[in-house]
Amino acid sequence: MTQANMIQPAEIASQPEGWQDRALTDLIRYIVSKHHAYLREELPAIDRLLAAPTIDKSDARAAELGRLANLFRQFRRGIEEHLKKEEAILFPMIEKIEAARHSGHEMPRFPFGSIAHPISVMEQEHERARQELAQIRTITSGYAPPAGLSDDQSSAFQKLQDVESDLEVHSRLEDEVLFPRAIGLERV
Ligand SMILES: [Fe+2]
Ligand SMILES: [Fe+2]
Helix, strand or coil, X not given: CCCCCCCCHHHHHCCHHHHCCCCHHHHHHHHHHHHHHHHHHHHHHHHHHHHCCXXXXXXXXXXXXXXXXXXXXXXXXXXXXXXXXXXXXXXXXXXXXXXXXXXXXXXXXXXXXXXXXXXXXHHHHHXXXXXXXXXXXXXXCCXXXXXXXXXXXXXXHHHHXXXXXXXXXXXXXXXXXXXXXXXXXXXX
């Protein structure tokens, strides 16, 4: 088996199928410590790399890089707000629902009604992040760095591609496991 088709342990741990029977609290801990922590480290690093002025402003590539940096910053702002909302509001609510279901206590009541409402907002934000990354992928012709960039700045393009892959795995864990199971627990 070659390196390319070997499944790495981190990828196995992030497969939605492996989380269907486990506690949502554990899944939340896993998402925050793996996927949220990854984004919090990588997004500022990519921002710094894209902002480094390595090409003369009169070079046509400087305008492309400027456009990429602006699109990336818009994506970064949105996703960082999204992580904060999940960690400060939605995830603690899901933990309360799971605890109430297991202890047999009354379901918590939220000012916005069902947990399905904030979840649908998070799902829309996942879709927006996907679209923003698809736009970044298009304008970079599939994350290809323009010729003449420093190695450091070129590495930002690989990092962007890695962010897109990681976000896909991360969003699937939430969209396919965490969110539907939380809605199911509230309804039972
Ligand atoms: Fe998340
Ligand atoms: Fe999310």
